Amino acid sequence: MQGTPQTHYFVPNPSYWPIVGAVALFCLGLGAALAVNGVALGGGMLVTGASILAYMLFGWFGDVIRESLAGRYHGKEDHSFRWGMGWFIFSEVMFFAAFFGVLFYVRVISVPELGDFEHKLLYPDFEAAWPLSTGPGITERYEAMSVWGLPAINTLILLSSGVTVTFAHWGLVKGRRRQLAAGLFATVLLGTSFLFFQAWEYAHAVHELNLTSASGAYGMTFYMLTGFHGMHVLLGTIILAVVWLRVLKGHFNPEHHFAFEAAAWYWHFVDVVWLLLFVFVYWL
Structure with a gap:
């Protein structure tokens, strides 16, 4: 209700997005190291890491937007x-x-x-x-x-x-x-x-x-x-x-x-x- 003080803090469900992000950063780091040393696989790893990172950003921020539109965020959040x-x-x-x-x-x-x-x-x-x-x-x-x-x-x-x-x-x-x-x-x-x-x-x-x-x-x-x-x-x-x-x-x-x-x-x-x-x- 309008004016009712918030008595709880929204806690989202467990998410796999941090794991996806970690995989993306691993691929980016490994790809950069390989590319700097002239290994042919480096470019492919960089593209893979960037693609996974983009997928994570769209997915994670999409979840946050849907939670916001659902009215789950209030004063404390x-x-x-x-x-x-x-x-x-x-x-x-x-x-x-x-x-x-x-x-x-x-x-x-x-x-x-x-x-x-x-x-x-x-x-x-x-x-x-x-x-x-x-x-x-x-x-x-x-x-x-x-x-x-x-x-x-x-x-x-x-x-x-x-x-x-x-x-x-x-x-x-x-x-x-x-x-x-x-x-x-x-x-x-x-x-x-x-x-x-x-x-x-x-x-x-x-x-x-x-x-x-x-x-x-x-x-x-x-x-x-x-x-x-x-x-x-x-x-x-x-x-x-x-x-x-x-x-x-x-x-x-x-x-x-x-x-x-x-x-x-x-x-x-x-x-x-x-x-x-x-x-x-x-x-x-």
Whole structure:
């Protein structure tokens, strides 16, 4: 009944999905190890592992969605979901903090130290400037990415996507289903556009600027930070697309819509990380 305090916590039936997930991760790990060592079976194992993982995700999340639609989740479960998503995003913050720490260490500590008087005996031609153009491991000249152009366009795209997902949230809270669906669809399109332009940017960097992951510390940190961010944009776009499909099926209402909120939290996190990348990787 409405207003009746919750006296129990929903406990789902025993599930075999964790076992399926473990098998998927085993196949992925083994396939990666075999592929790196040039074993022909590696590629097949990777495809098998990815297929099993996709099957698990569809099945497990499908069970959760059906339990939610059946009204089995209430205040306590919602509280747990929010804490879980909050800690997940915090772990992602720490993930990127480690990579930004690498960039900070290289630029602020390592590069100036290698360029001081004591190290001139070891690396007489080294120039303590960023991006690096000379130094250990750099055998071919390359050009650094420009801050304007594709990076600026992608910044505008992600900032716009933050507006559209907020527009969709307002529509959900106010019961405007068309606004909700339109805002989500626009966000998915913007996320897809970002990925397209990032792929274009990578092709430009490799073929025209000669910038690869082997281009010293600059190339390594550039692809590490932007590449992992791109993976997160891909994941966020898929999540938002699934939420949009659920909206078209009539899921969510102004009182119960945490799946949408979780997707929006994650997307805003992705936006903030990109702004930091734009400033510290491209601009400064």
